[in-house]
Amino acid sequence: MNIVILKGRLTRDSEIKEFQGGGKVLNNALALSRVWYDQDRNKHEETDFVDIKANFVDIKANNGVADFIAKWFKKGDGISIEGRLKQESWHDKETGANRSRIVVLVENAFLS
Structure with missing residues (x-):
């Protein structure tokens, strides 16, 4: 089973990438x-950053989730998302190395 539910804040305004074939994808990060607090009552804080993507046309996400995020959410806004993990791989043209990363493909988004 591959289900991810996250609640965080957008790190920037969403970037929308258009492809020659007419497809579009929304890119952002949470x-x-x-x-x-530790046993001595010292406050600790940590922040992790996760890349997210949402397709504008996707069989499973045909509810307009990318449109919803692009229209209603800006940098710093709180958002809850539901999606799945996906590993992306590519060949780095500058270094010649094979690269990969895991992103969350967003299927649902909610005000947070």
Whole structure:
């Protein structure tokens, strides 16, 4: 099973990339913060960053989730997303190395 639910803040305004074949994808990232206190009551905070993508036309995400995010959310806004993990691989033209990363493909988004 590949289901991810995250609640965070957008790190920037969404970037919309258009392809020659007419497809579009929304790219952004979430900042996921966690605050905790140790046994001496010292406050600790850590933030992780996760890349997210949403297709404008997707069989499973045909509810306009990319349009919804692009229209209603800006940098710093809180958002909750549901999606799935996907590993992307590519060949780096500058270094010649094979590269990869894991992104979240967003299938649903909610005000947070």
